[in-house]
Amino acid sequence: MTTNLQQDYVWMKAALKEAELAMPLDVPVGALVIDPMGKLIAQAHNKREQNNFLSGHAELIALDKASQITNDWRLSDCTLYVTLEPCVMCAGAIIQSRLKKVVFGAYDVKAGAMGSVMNLHKAGLQVVGGILEDDCASLLREFFEKKR
Numbered sequence: 001m002t003t004n005l006q007q008d009y010v011w012m013k014a015a016l017k018e019a020e021l022a023m024p025l026d027v028p029v030g031a032l033v034i035d036p037m038g039k040l041i042a043q044a045h046n047k048r049e050q051n052n053f054l055s056g057h058a059e060l061i062a063l064d065k066a067s068q069i070t071n072d073w074r075l076s077d078c079t080l081y082v083t084l085e086p087c088v089m090c091a092g093a094i095i096q097s098r099l100k101k102v103v104f105g106a107y108d109v110k111a112g113a114m115g116s117v118m119n120l121h122k123a124g125l126q127v128v129g130g131i132l133e134d135d136c137a138s139l140l141r142e143f144f145e146k147k148r
Helices: 004-020 058-070 088-097 133-147
Strands: 030-034 040-045 079-084 101-106 126-128
Touching: 004 030, 004 040, 004 079, 004 101, 004 133, 030 058, 040 058, 058 079, 058 088, 079 133, 101 133
Parallel strands: 079 101, 101 126
Antiparallel strands: 030 040, 030 079
16 A cells, blocks of 8 residues: 555656646646546646746646536545645635645745745645655756756
8 A cells, every 4th residue: 555655756756747748838837636536637737838828827727627527616635736836826726626635846935835935725735845846846947947
């Protein structure tokens, strides 16, 4: 039997693969929504630049897809895996969707809203940061170094 931490690493690796799909157009952020039974419901990567869409963050796209698939905007007991700490906009959507847990990779010291700059999560929402942090941060560094 695997532990929650082992599962977090497995799913974060999958989120990293999803993040790579955003490159070279968008900031490489990937997100997955996992149901209470441990099944992947939805996955997405950033599409802000690709679609010229302000709210094209991986988290928002994945949450919307999961809501469509489950036919319910309430994603109670689900877990969101995302390679970068959610921003304020995404934190609001996370709270509204009633998620049980958020697991992120790299901390966002400029705009993170789940512990770094701000702490916008509700009581009862479990937040775990720093899973595969170096790998997630490395992918982001690689993207921005190529942009310069």
